[in-house]
Every structure is written in C-alpha cells, then in structure tokens.
Amino acid sequence: MSLNTPDTQVCLWTLQHAEPASLATYTANGGYEALKKILAEKTPAEAIIAEVKTSALRGRGGAGFPTGLKWSFMPRNFAGDKYVVCNTDEGEPGTFKDRDIIRFNPHQLIEGMIIAGYTLGAVAGYNYIHGEIFEEYESWERALEEARVAGLLGKNILGSGWDFDLHAHHGYGAYICGEETALLESIEGKKGQPRFKPPFPASYGLYGKPTTINNTETLASIPWIMRHGGQAFLELGKPNNGGSKIFSISGHVNKPGNYEIPLGTPFADLLEMAGGVRSGHTLKAVIPGGSSAPVLTAEAMMACTMDFDSIARAGSMLGSGAVIVMDDSVCMVKALERLSYFYFEESCGQCTPCREGTGWLYRIVHRIEHGQGRPEDLDELLRIGKNIGGNTICALGEAAVGPVASFVKHFRKEFEYHIEHKKCLVGA
Amino acid sequence: MPLIEIDGKQINIEAGATVMDAAHQAGIVIPHFCYHKKLSIAASCRMCLVEVEKAPKPLPACATPVTDGMKVMTRSIKAITAQKGVMEFLLINHPLDCPICDQGGECQLQDIAVGYGGSASRYSEPKRVVKEKDLGPLIATDMTRCIHCSRCVRFGQEIAGLMELGMPGRGEHTEVMPFLETQVSHELSGNVIELCPVGALTSKPFRYSARSWELSRRKSVSPHDGLGANIQVHVKNDRVMRVVPRENEAINECWIADRDRYGYDALNSDERLTSPLLKENGHWREASWQEALEHVADRLGRIRESQGAAAIGALASPHQTVEELYLFTKLMRGLGTENIDHRLAQADATVGVGARWLGMPITEIDTLDRVLLVGSTIRQEQPLLAQRLRQAVKHGAQLNVLHAAGDDLLCKVNARLIAKPSAWLNGLAQIARAMQEAGADLGAVAGAVSLVVAGDNARAIAASLLSGNSGGENKAVLIGALAQNHPAANELHALAQAIATAAGATLGFLSPAANSVGAQLIGVLPGPEGLGAHAMLAEPRSAYVLLGAEPELDAYDAAAANATLHGAEFVVALSAFKTAALDYADVLLPIAPFTETAGSYVNMEGRPQSFHGVVKPLGEARPAWKVLRVLGNLLSLGGFDYDNAEAVRADALPTDFVAGLNNTPLAADLLTLNSGDGLERVGETPQHQLDPIARRSRPLQATVDAAVPAVWIGSELLTGLGIAEGGMVRVRQGGAEAILPVRRDDRLAVDTVRVAAAHPLTATLGARLGPVSVEKA
Amino acid sequence: MLSAESLAQIDRELTKYPPEQKQSAVMAALRIAQVELGWLSRDTIEFVAHYLGMPAIAAYEVATFYNMYDLAPVGRNKVTLCTNLPCQLQGADKIAEHLQGKLGIGFNETTADGRYTLKEGECMGACGHGPLCLHNNHKMHDHLTPESVDKLLDEMK
C-alpha cells in the first residue's frame, strides 16, 4: 500500500484538490454523505458507537483512549443539556496537525462533530482553538457559517427536525487548556485549571453537564469511519490501532511537515518520507509523541513502528504523533532546559507538586546548562520528578517529568560532562 | 452504606462521602490544607494523598469518593512518601520565618511540617518573594507565606457571596489579591484569617501584639447582633487581645462577623469610663462609688417624691445582659415608674403578647424554600444570618424582598417590592391581596386587603410564597429591624402574620441586638401606664436612668432625644464608655462590658447563652448587676440581695421562659393603607454603629463601611437638585438638619432618601423613617 | 470605553453561549478590547467584567492567566517569536539574535519609538513551519530567515 497517498489519508486528502477547504470540494467527494444517511435513516446511537468501536479508533489527542468506549460513557437518559467539545488547543511542542485539519479540511471536522452531537444527544458543540492560530479560528468560523447556510447546522438540520449548533471558542495562550477539564473551565470563562476527576466530563462537564471531549483528528476521522465502515478503518492500521494517523515531524529533517500514514508504519519509512536527517548529520534522538513523551535514542527509535503499542513498548508514547527529530548537533542539556522551562511556565499553579516542582526542575537544569551544575543534581532531578509524577491533579505533572527522567536516563553522560566541565560535550 | 477499611478500621459510611469524611468518622487525622469542611473541594494542595488499594497512584482523601470494599492506608510507606514529597514542595518557597510570624504556634503548616518536613531543605535555588497586598484595616498580609490553598478565594465565592479576593497569575506567579488594593469590605471578611492555614492572612489589629502560646482562651458570646455568635476571647495580662470564632454549628457555624471579631478593640480604648463621675457646677469630678451611688439614690428619691415616679424614664440597651436588665427593671419598677424600654430605635411602642423571636431555630434558615424578607438591611443587621439565607438560596430557595432599596444581597432574589417606608403597609397588603385573588384565606385582614390593587411585583412575591404548596416546603416571613422600627410596626406585623398563615409560613423577627429577646422576656418594656422609648423622649421626663443606652444616637428620633436629655433635670448613665452623656448627664457610673462580667444573652432563636467575665473590670468599673444591687439596697427596695450573677439569672429567666416566646400580633387597625406624600428618609443603623462597643472599635471605624455617612438618592432627585455626586447637601427633618455628601443609588425606591442613623454625623437628624427634604448646601 | 463595533463583536460572541453563561465570553471580550485599545488596563478589565456581569477580579484572573493578553502597553507591533524546542532546532535562536540585534532591544522590551515590542512565545502549534513568529497576536509568519525578518519588520508600520 502506498503511503501518505489519498488512499490512506483520512483527514488530509483534500490537499490534492485546488480548494481543499471549501464546502464544494468536500461535498463533491462524498462529504456530509455519512451525516445525511444517519439523519435520513435515523441510525440509532448504539449502532454508531458500535461502528466506532469496531474501527479501533484511539484518541489522537495524546492519551490514545478508545473513542467508541469514551462515547459509551455518556449518560443516555439525561434530562438536561449535553455537549460535545473538540480539542484544537494543540499546544504540545511538536504538534501541528490539528491546525492543518482546520486549514485544509474544516468540513470533515464539522461533520464529525455533528455526528458526535447526534450520537451523544448534545444540544451544541464547541471547538476550542489554540490561541496562536487566530487565522484558523477565523477560517473555521467561516466554514461554520457556510455549513449553517447550507442547512447543515442550526435548526432542523437537513429537514430532520433535529437542532444542533457548533461554535468556536478561541484560546489565548495557555498550554494547560489542552487538558480536557482545564479546557472546559476556560470555555466557562475562567482560568484554565484542570478539575479533579472523578467526576469525569461524561457526568460533569461543560457547565456541569455531561460532555464528551475529543481531539480534532479523532472527530475528523468519524465521517470517514461512518462512510467506509469501522472495519475498513481498522484495516488501514493494525489491530488495536485502527486507521491512519497524522504524524507531525519537526526538527532536524529535510522536509518537516505532516504525514498521514497508516498506524504501524516503520519509523524508518516515516523518516525517509520527511526527507531524512539533514545531510552531514546522524540521528541522535527522537521524541516520538510530543514534548511530553520520553525521548528515545536513535537505535531504539529505528526499531519502532509508528503505533501506540510499539512506541509504548519502547518506553515512550505515541501521544499526539508529534515526532521531534534531533541530530548529533543537539546538546541534550540545552534541549531539556528549554522543555523544562516550558512546563514550568505552563503549569497552571493550582496543585503543589507541579507548581513548586516544575520550577525546581527547571532551575536545576538551567544551572547545569549554565555551568553551575553539581554532581548531586542528576539524582536530585530524578528524586524531585518522582515526587511530582502521580501526585498531581492532571497529567501536566507527569508530562514535565517525562522529558527530565528520559533525558537524564539516556544521555546521562552528557549531563555529567556539563556538570564536570561547565560546558557542552557536543560543542567540545 | 459502603463498608470501607481505613488503616485497618472497618467503618460504614454513607454513599457519596469522601475518604476524608471516612477518616474523620474513624478518628483518623489526614493532613490537609486546601480541604475545609465548609468549602468546595479543590483537591489542589495534595497534602492529603493516601494509598488506596488497587489505585496505581496515591489519591487525595478530600476528593476521593468512598466505594464499597475500599481499603485505604493513610500511613503506609506509599502514603507517607507522597505526603512528605508534598510537604517538601510546600516548604521550598515558604519563608522559614516562624519566629516572627503571627501565625507561629497556631500554624497548620508548622504543625504538619514538624511531622513531615525533612530536617534540612535540599532546595538551594532562590526563594520566591511576593509583594504585600493592602487589604484595608482588618487583615494583614504576608503573601510570601501563601501556600495557594485557595481557601480565602473560595470563602469569598461560596460563603461571603462576593469574590473580593482572587488568584490572578499562573503557575508559581499566581498570587492572592483583591482587584483593587486597600479594600476588602465584606461584613464577614475577617474569617479568611482562620481559614488561612499559614500566616499569609492575619489580623491587622492583633499583629505583633502577642504570641499565640501566651494567650489564654476563654469562651464567650458576641454582644452585638441577635444571632449570639459564639466566640473565644484571647487574653494576655488581663487584657483582651483578640476575638476568634468558637465553633457552634447551630448558631454561627465556624464563622463570625467582622463586628464580632474586631469590636473588642473598644474594650481597651481611651474611651472607657473607669471611675464614677459626678457633675458639680457644670464640671465633672471623680467620685467614689459610695458617694456617686448615694447621690443617685438621693436625687431619684427626691424626684419621685416631688414629681411622682412617672417623671422618671428608664432606658436600657438591649446589648446588656439578662442579669443587668432584670435588676434594672426591678429597680425602676420598684421606684414606681413604668416608663421603661429597651427598644430605643422603635417608633411604635406597642408591647406584643410575648417576646418576638425568630420563630424557628437558626439552623432552619438554611432549609427554607420560600422567604419574604420585610424591611431588613440584612447584611448589616445580621451578617451571619444573611450568609445562611444565601446558602438556602444556593440550594434553591426563593428569596423575596420588601424594602426601600434593592440592595445587593449577594444572592439571587426572586422578586422585590421596592417602596418608600410609608408604602410598606400598602406593599404587604398588595401581596396579601394577590394571595387572596389566588384563593388564599387572609383571615382577619381579608376585608382590609380586598380594597387594594396588587401590582406585578406583589403578585410575583405572592406566587412565590404560595408556590409548591405540597406541604413539604419550609417557608418564612422574616421581619427585619427597619420594619420593627416603623411607625406602623404593629400593622406591618399583623399583615405579615396573615401572609405567613396564608402561605403556610413561619413568621419570624430578626432580633436586632444580642439580648433583644432576653429584654422582652424580662419585660424591659413600658407597663400599661408607661411610655415607650420614643414617647418618653418625645414627652420629656424630669429624670432619666440609662443603662448602657445612648439615646442620642440610637433613638428613633435622635435630635429629639438629644434635646430632651439636655433639658432633663437629672440624668444618670451607667456606661462602660465616656459617651455623650458627658454633655447632658449628672452622674456617670462605669460599668463592666461583657468581657468583664458574668452574664447571659438570649439570642433570636430563644437560646440563653451564659458567659463568664474573662478579664478583671478596668479601673473602677464594676459589673452592672452589682451596681444595680447596691442601688436597690440604697433605695431600700426589697429583693436585691443576690450573691452572684447565677442567682439573678435564676430569677430573671424562669425555667419555662420559652413559653414567653410568641409572635402573635395584636389586632391591628388597617384603615389607612395609603402611603404618605413627599420624600422619606430611610435611616438604618450601619453595621459598625450597632452598639457602644462596635462604634468605638478603631479598626471597625477605619473600614469603608464606617466612612462618613452619605445621603443616597436616585438619579432623578440628584439631577433635580442640580448637584454632582459627591457634592454636599443639606438634609432637613423639621428643625433638624445635617450637611453631608450626596451619592447616587438608583436602586432606591422613588421619593426615598437614605441617610444612616446611629452615627454621630447624622444624630442631629430626626425620625429614622420620617419625612425629609434635601437641598444643595 | 469600547467602540460600538467592539461591543457588537462581544455581543456576537455572547450568542455562542447559554444566556446565563455570559462569563464564557470573557476571553473573547478581553481579546476584542485589547485589539481596540492596544492593551488591557485595569479600567478596561473592569469594564469588560461589568459588561458580562462577573466580578472584576475574576476577569483579571483570566487576563493574567493567558499569555496573549497584554497588561501593560506594548509597541504598535508586537512580535512574538516561538523559541520552543522544535523551533529552536529549526533555527529560532538565530532569528532571536537577529531580531534583538536589529531592533536593539531584548525580549519583553519595546523600541524607543514605540514601534516594536519583542516577546518570547511558547509553542504556536505550527512547528513544522518554524522558525515562526506571531505579529500582534493574530498573524503568523513562518519559515523565518534573517532576510524575511528584515522584510517583515519593514512592512510593520
């Protein structure tokens, strides 16, 4: 099967068309057919959820939770309003796929959200869009308007008698709002601070109402599944890892960008697609799933296939599918310093281990990078990390620890050199 | 009921409870900071992490619901490791300044750190320093000590109903602060001091004055409003150093109002009267108790002889104790006068069939479903009862209001009827009429109310009161201080009772003072031939005996009271303070305030609460009951031989006193249900002017709330006067006048001018709810 | 305080949320106010809070939590450069150096003529196109090179 071609692309196939984002392009190629069929046949919610379960679609936002199962948690006979929420807060360093879905295939996301709204019995849906991509926020608003005019949204959708509307909520610069409950707080007009779970959003979500939150790519995959069937989606990928997935490759490759390929594709193939490592350099390390995922060495990575299970076995996570490639010119201390600063800067501040611990981690790594390291620092970093991980309200705590622990584990020599010589091994 | 095991103990606990609740029930203490039983769960400090069998990670006890068969270990290696880890994080940026911290010795962080902190900190990076915040005169800050538990913020949002503090910023840059510096002005603001588990928020007046371990802690009862908040008075070297709440779930829960907390400052102030004073040729001189008391007995005896006992008026403050009021009344009746009253601010002296009270236990306020609040500025009158009402509203109660102002009650109000005071009778009649039209039986007032036309607001209130009449609802009609002070108080009472009966509601009175109910039970009230407070000041007597009373501030018509007292032949004032009686009295007798004498108050729910003196009387001051005992004996009146306060109490409050609580109204003539013409004054007692102690507390008087009283009027009137907001106006009531700044309030009823009473700057004015005129000054 | 157009935009945002959830529009309202006034003063924040019927301190919490609100005046052109790891690997460091050298200011500083403010940003969700920057919060410029930066700066008036 050819890779990154329209045959295997679930979300980015519109790119082969002149006006990828237009409603005309989308409908001319089968767009909204799935929705029409569901509304015309009044497909029962159970049947849709069963199809999604068959597809083995796993959340594309980072945790890889099976989407069909998540949908089945929504209370059926709830008396009040329910909501669906799409997570386009894409702020995990290395991830830039959801932006492209909005830029190049907004209607598939809209259709996916409408089907989700129909299946889950929601009255409205919100798409939370990352603060820094204002142009995409505006273009998605335009796409929504297009859909409204076409009778696909609002009152009496396609004459079905069913009402449902979608709105965009624009973030304004806070990585933590990608965490689903922080995101809900943010839609409610508050600081984006994660909620303690339980209760989970399926019982207590937006405005305290049952809510399902999915990543952009997850929701955009739904129309494809409903059109081609769950089985076809599953067969695109591999068991327990259904479908294709967009991999965002950044860093030291010749052609950084998004590549939508079947799950289970060898990493080597992906690297080749991205033009390989810059000439004159060799692969040193890869963060395979966004900055929160533990870093892997070149050897470990080259042995992986790109799917949830393979990457997990290698000791990291597929996460959001953001692959950060580092070649031999990279100083791992400096790289970690920047990531640690990010988590320190982005900690929401409510829970103690994260608020205090991320600053502590960053300050130590910063000292090491600036020639002030002490021999005991490395063990101290690991010890502090252990006191953060697992003890926080949300996973940002673990996300902050992941890089620290893995960088120190796989590249300890480099850190020790820094401490001892007060300078970089790479430059030396 | 799930059965769970916690540290090896098996306990049954109700479903929905948390592991923290279960631990509490099992008597196991789990360290915590952000958790507080009265606040929502934040689960953010992570101090309460415990091990739960089968859970991969430690879980916060405060937020983890119990499940059947759950096994919790609060002291396992895993739990302790997590707790120690959290403690280390909390301490890295916390200044280790316990020796100079006001919280030292009563600090949760310090206490828990002793058990968990490592001996030496491994943190060698620079510590965070946070800028101080100015929260006004009551609360001091040391924000570097803040551990971000967010209790103070949640208190504002959830208990006070007003978010005065927030936590702007993100991550470690998050700081607790108000939106604008200097003022945190909510009537319950001081409670954040106890809520703060560290020394970030402490009492400003108490600052640096004592260490917690030097203080002895004595139980007492707040002498201010009718709630009877339980307090703990902290004493050092025979001096009251501060007051904090004493938890009593049935009364004040774990809160007290700022008035309860900071009033004590007056007790040590220069304004205390510390020696008997006699006026001779217009000059004061100190006198011995013997001389002063003989002088009083002599003068009163002679006036009675020459002019008859009816020439004597007796006014007592309802903030005096049961024991004092009892002997005072006994003394005055012994002298033969029936001109006795404690209701200084009331225009209508009608004496009810019994003592007017809340009509229900205080805790029942939380469970009300429908409420009509009549003539009450409740946040000022009863800060903690207002808090309970807010909780009721949060749980779905419909609160309805009849008042002259649409004040912000910090909760949702279902419907309001806003009218000037003389229109309140008509307002209640409208509500009754609307109920009548809906088929309700209005009993004795049916005929009278059938003549009025109900407006939309009255209908909305009536509909609310009648709604959900399945019998399961808890409803109340509550009569506030302003309605009690109203010239037609008796008629308002009768209408309110009719409404309550028709709605299946309980009628209750919000007793304004700490001992209003006690005073009524004892009968500090005019006898059949006697004059009530308002009348005895309007129709001057030759002599007045004042017990803790300041009629020149607290009377319904302060200007008239002032003139009368100045014109009296003989005035004796028993007072803890140097009051304005210095200008008009002949004898001043220094009596002990509540902290210096044993005594009792009966609160609004009819609960007697006794307390002991916690310090020795200041200077020559003596407990008033002892002073009155001597006076009774000097006047040769029988029955004054009491050995102690308990013996007085036994006579004052017979065991069956509860039978005396009765809100049944007297028959009322409801012939005129029309309102008056022209502008009317609404003169409330500001919260920090409620009584002699509060009005002399420097911190309370430094608050925004105690600022120079303004004349509040609506935009239309303001424009009519051609004066800008903040400019000065002259307020007139007959010959009485005051010049004050004017402010705009468009929530006031038409033709209403709001000017606080009971304040030195407005004491030159007349009737609290009387006609008024306003002009540019 | 705000123009009729801005208020109309806020009103449009309000239609997205249930009527009793006006606070939901606070992020948008603050953004709209900032676009009109250049930055968010306390007065502006208080105005927005009143407009939405929420406590001023709660609006202030929001304004201080999210990075893209400016709580102090900034230059006419705020240039926020992403310096996070993927951009760093793709040359953001050099662009940072170039920007600072060219404008003679560091991050969080404004040129004396009030024309430019430089900020350091976190991941902007477009890493594959880095190095990149955001102009006045809303316009992204990617694949930055020293030459393209020079051109951009010239175009910013």
Ligand SMILES: Cc1cc2nc3c(=O)[nH]c(=O)nc-3n(C[C@H](O)[C@H](O)[C@H](O)COP(=O)(O)O)c2cc1C
């Ligand atoms: C700190 C943090 C940041 C996150 N950021 C994102 C994000 O930017 N986009 C996203 O879809 N999910 C993000 N997530 C995961 C979400 O919480 C949530 O799991 C996801 O949106 C669910 O969608 P899915 O099941 O379709 O993946 C983040 C989680 C954490 C803890």
Ligand code: SF4
């Ligand atoms: S882990 Fe960090 S980001 Fe998550 S809730 Fe705690 S403080 Fe906030």
Ligand code: FES
């Ligand atoms: S007390 Fe449980 S997390 Fe703070």
